[in-house]
Amino acid sequence: MHEILTVARKEFRDGLRNRWVLAITVLFALFALGLAYFGAAVSGQVGFTSLDTTIVSLASLAIFVIPLIALLLAYDSLVGEAEMGTLMLLLSYPLSRFQLLTGKFMGHAMVMAFSSVLGFGLAALTIGVLTGEADSLALWKAFGLFILSAVLLGWVFVSLAYLVSALSSEKSRAAGLALIVWFMFVLVFDLALLGVLVATEGGVNETFFPYLLMLNPADVFRMINLAGFEAAEVYTGMAAFTSGQLSNIPLLIVVLLLWSVAPLALASWVFNRRLS
Amino acid sequence: MSNVIELEGVSKQYKGVAALRDLNLHVPRGEVLGLLGHNGAGKTTTIKIILGIIEQSAGRVDVLGHSPSGRDSRALRMQWGYLPESVSFYEQLSGREVLDYFARLKRVNAQQRDALLERVGLAAAADRKVKTYSKGMRQRLGLAQALLGQPKLLLLDEPTVGLDPVAVRDFFATLDELRSKGTTIILSSHVLPGIEQHIDRVAILREGKLSAVGTLDELRRETGMPLQIRARGDWAAGAWESRFSENGIQGYQVNGHQIRVESPADQKLAVMRLLLDDSNTHDLDIQQASLETLYLHYMGTAGRIQNDA
Numbered sequence: 137m138h139e140i141l142t143v144a145r146k147e148f149r150d151g152l153r154n155r156w157v158l159a160i161t162v163l164f165a166l167f168a169l170g171l172a173y174f175g176a177a178v179s180g181q182v183g184f185t186s187l188d189t190t191i192v193s194l195a196s197l198a199i200f201v202i203p204l205i206a207l208l209l210a211y212d213s214l215v216g217e218a219e220m221g222t223l224m225l226l227l228s229y230p231l232s233r234f235q236l237l238t239g240k241f242m243g244h245a246m247v248m249a250f251s252s253v254l255g256f257g258l259a260a261l262t263i264g265v266l267t268g269e270a271d272s273l274a275l276w277k278a279f280g281l282f283i284l285s286a287v288l289l290g291w292v293f294v295s296l297a298y299l300v301s302a303l304s305s306e307k308s309r310a311a312g313l314a315l316i317v318w319f320m321f322v323l324v325f326d327l328a329l330l331g332v333l334v335a336t337e338g339g340v341n342e343t344f345f346p347y348l349l350m351l352n353p354a355d356v357f358r359m360i361n362l363a364g365f366e367a368a369e370v371y372t373g374m375a376a377f378t379s380g381q382l383s384n385i386p387l388l389i390v391v392l393l394l395w396s397v398a399p400l401a402l403a404s405w406v407f408n409r410r411l412s
Numbered sequence: 413m414s415n416v417i418e419l420e421g422v423s424k425q426y427k428g429v430a431a432l433r434d435l436n437l438h439v440p441r442g443e444v445l446g447l448l449g450h451n452g453a454g455k456t457t458t459i460k461i462i463l464g465i466i467e468q469s470a471g472r473v474d475v476l477g478h479s480p481s482g483r484d485s486r487a488l489r490m491q492w493g494y495l496p497e498s499v500s501f502y503e504q505l506s507g508r509e510v511l512d513y514f515a516r517l518k519r520v521n522a523q524q525r526d527a528l529l530e531r532v533g534l535a536a537a538a539d540r541k542v543k544t545y546s547k548g549m550r551q552r553l554g555l556a557q558a559l560l561g562q563p564k565l566l567l568l569d570e571p572t573v574g575l576d577p578v579a580v581r582d583f584f585a586t587l588d589e590l591r592s593k594g595t596t597i598i599l600s601s602h603v604l605p606g607i608e609q610h611i612d613r614v615a616i617l618r619e620g621k622l623s624a625v626g627t628l629d630e631l632r633r634e635t636g637m638p639l640q641i642r643a644r645g646d647w648a649a650g651a652w653e654s655r656f657s658e659n660g661i662q663g664y665q666v667n668g669h670q671i672r673v674e675s676p677a678d679q680k681l682a683v684m685r686l687l688l689d690d691s692n693t694h695d696l697d698i699q700q701a702s703l704e705t706l707y708l709h710y711m712g713t714a715g716r717i718q719n720d721a
Contacts, residue, residue, distance in 0.1 A: 142516040146505075153504040221499035225557070228463045229517045230489035 139231040140239040147243020148250075151209075157251050160205055164255025165262075167201070168194055172263050184267050191278050194256075195361035198286055199354050202252075203318055206293035207300070210244045211314035214301040214407065237404050241298055245396075248290030256283045281385070285360040288389065291396035292353040293318075298403040302410070325352045350388075353395040360388045415474075416441050416565055416596040417462060422471035424457055424620075431457045433620045435471070439598065444591050446607055447600040448707055449617035455600040456497065458617070459567050462598070463494055476565060490518060493558035497569040497600075500550060503543035507534050507553050510542055511560075520560045528556040533582070548579040555586065566590065566597045584610050608703045616710045623710045628703060629677075635709050637701035638662075638674040641683055645669065645693040659686065 151157050172190045173183065184190075214237075217223040226236055260279040264270030296317055304310035329348060349355040363385060417439040424432040432454045439445050449455050460466045461473055464480030473480060478488050501510045508529065515525040529538045532552040542550065551571065558566060572580045587610055591597060601607060608628060615625040624631055649668050656663035656673075661683055663673040675683045680698070687693050 138519075139517060142513065146502075146513045149509070150502060150504055220501070221496045222501065224460070224465060224496045225494060225499060225514075226517075227465045228489065228492070228494040229514070230486050230519075231517055 139235040140242065143231070143236055143239025144242035144246065147240050148246045151243065151247035156209060157247055160209075160247070160251035161255040161258075163201070163205075164252060165259045167197060168256050168259030169262060171197065172259070184263060187275060187278055190263070191282055191361060194282065195358060198282075198289070199358055200322055202248075202286055202289050203293040203322055203354060206244075206248055206290045207297045207314040207318055209247060210241075210294045210297035211300050211310045212307050213240050213244065213298060214403075215304045215307050215310045216301075219307055233408055234404055237298065237400070237407055241294065241400055244294045244297075245291050248294060249287045252283055252286045252290060256286060282361055285357050285389070285392065288392040288396060289353065289357040292392060292399075295396045295399040295403070296321075299399040299406070302403040302406040321352055321354050326355065350391050353392060356388050356391050356395070360385055360392075363388075414440050416443075416476055417598075418472070418474040419458075419462075420472040420474075422458075422461060422468045422473060424454075424461060424466070425469045431620050432461070432468075435620075435622050437615055437622060437625065439596060441596055442591075442594040443613060444587070444597045444599065444611045446611040446614045446703075447598055447617065448602065448614060450602065450711065452619075453617040454620040455617055456569060457620075459494075459569055459598070459600060462567065463492070464488075490561060491563055492565040492567065493560065493563035494566075495554045495558040495568045495571055498573065499554050501542045501553060504541060506539045506541055507545065507549075508538040510553060511556055514557045515560055518561045524560070528559055531559075532556045532586070547574050548576060551575060551579070551583075555583070559590075564596060566595055567600075568597065569600045570602070571599065572601065580606070605704065614703065614706075616707060618711060624706075628700075628706070631706045632677060632701050635701070635706060636676065637705065637709065638676055639680055639701075640699040641673040641675055641680075641687070642697045642699075643671040643673075643687050643693050644695040645671070645690070647671075647690075647692050655686065661686075 168190075171193045172185065214223065217226070227233070231239075256279065260275065260283075261270065264272065264275050269275050297314060300313045300317060301310050304313055329352075333345075349359065415438045417437065419435050419437040422432060422435040423430065435454075435458065437458075447455050447458065457466070461468050462475055462480060464475075464485050467481045476488055476491055478484055480488060502513075505513070508525075511525050511529060512522070515522070526535070526538075529535050532555055534549060534552055534556065537545070537549060542553070545553065551574075555568075555571070558568065572583055575583065584606070587597065587599070591610070599607070599611060613625065613627050614631065616623050624634070626634065647665070647668055650665060652663060652665040652671055659682065661673060661675065661679065663671060663683075665671050671687070673683050684696065684698075687696060
């Protein structure tokens with residue numbers, strides 16, 4: 137454990153030092169505040185909109201931004217150290233490959249968690265103070281769930297970034313692969329799913345459909361944040377699915393947790409086989 | 413057990429390409445071994461196998477009495493230090509922070525960490541970011557890292573590449589100090605001049621095979637490379653020709669003032685006695701085959717070099 141924590145600590149410090157933490161925190165806070173304030177601009181008003189609308193639009197934006205940031209943060213985690221020569225060196229130290237990988241992942245996971253909690257938390261506080269609802273339970277419940285799921289979404293894509301990094305022999309290839317991963321999960325998957333639905337004319341039945349959505353962590357994140365919001369029906373037209381399995385939030389959170397462990401486990405397997 | 417490293421019949425294949433072929437090498441405790449070879453000869457592969465970073469395809473590897481890729485390699489890893497070839501450290505961290513990271517992994521306390529920074533001459537720059545360091549400073553940081561935990565075995569891969577002469581001198585001073593304390597050191601290099609006096613034995617790798625191993629004297633004997641003896645003095649022209657042939661010595665009198673002899677090592681004293689007994693001899697100069705000459709000989713280009721000389 138000492139080894140894992142040492143590596144994690146160094147990785148987090150690196151994140152602080154090269155301004156990743158600061159950049160992500162500021163970005164998140166600005167997004168949240170901006171959407172809360174200008175979210176109703178389309179309907180001709182400026183000013184803080186309803187909590188539902190804020191969370192729903194924030195979630196829609198976060199689905200694009202968080203995976204991208206997480207992938208950018210960690211795609212070169214292994215291949216970058218390999219190119220620097222420090223990977224060889226670390227492998228000669230008294231720590232296992234598993235400890236190295238886990239420690240690095242924990243460091244990056246901390247960067248995502250810290251930035252999300254601080255950035256979105258500050259935004260929530262500001263919204264609360266400016267609307268005079270800082271002590272409203274609904275506000276903190278909604279933001280609390282949003283932040284929790286945002287952190288988990290970040291971890292999922294950090295985990296995927298490790299898999300990308302373990303599979304790549306060069307930094308530039310890792311970058312390309314990371315972009316493809318982002319593209320697949322954030323854009324292509326939903327289109328493909330929609331295509332299947334249309335092509336089969338609804339042949340995919342309603343009990344099976346939720347499980348298909350769980351194959352994409354970005355969709356799981358979406359469901360967590362849209363479930364139970366009336367605004368979601370207006371914005372997404374996915375009302376039909378915000379029931380049954382898809383509104384079972386504890387289950388969805390477990391799915392995200394699984395999603396943040398599985399690619400890392402695969403990365404660990406690949407990493408162990410490489411260099412030998 | 414007196415051997416720190418024992419490699420027996422070690423081979424390594426990468427996807428069918430042989431990087432090392434049937435390598436046998438024993439390194440006794442306290443020895444400084446120069447591991448020489450061209451690029452791609454297998455130097456780094458050998459080091460990686462010794463460190464258990466990669467596993468051999470065949471053969472037996474024993475380091476400090478254990479298998480480096482075995483279950484108990486953790487204790488082993490505490491006892492060695494490694495300086496990889498052209499390593500660049502975390503640019504955003506300070507020298508002290510970088511060394512702190514490695515010190516924690518090796519469970520070395522802060523006191524020893526700072527003492528090492530002092531020792532390699534980085535104390536003043538310790539709190540500057542590594543990205544402001546020169547190549548020499550980075551290499552010194554790398555050396556400090558390798559010395560964490562007072563290792564019994566030190567593996568240095570091309571440690572002097574890209575260093576200025578002062579830095580090279582400092583590096584060898586540190587090396588000699590460690591050597592006098594009995595640290596076993598493997599020094600991999602393709603830069604030859606100047607390392608002779610810092611190593612005990614040489615191992616020369618060529619295309620994944622060990623083509624020679626031994627002390628410099630052993631290699632000179634093995635290759636039969638002659639000594640060059642030059643003398644200056646005042647003699648009658650041609651006076652020495654007959655004296656050389658009487659004694660079975662291969663010598664040439666260049667002119668009335670210069671003599672050149674190529675002598676096998678075992679004839680060295682006989683030739684010198686002959687020259688010193690002559691009161692007309694003013695000066696003697698002996699040159700042994702250098703490490704570079706020996707190296708080139710084993711690389712199979714010796715003929716060309718001798719013709720050039």
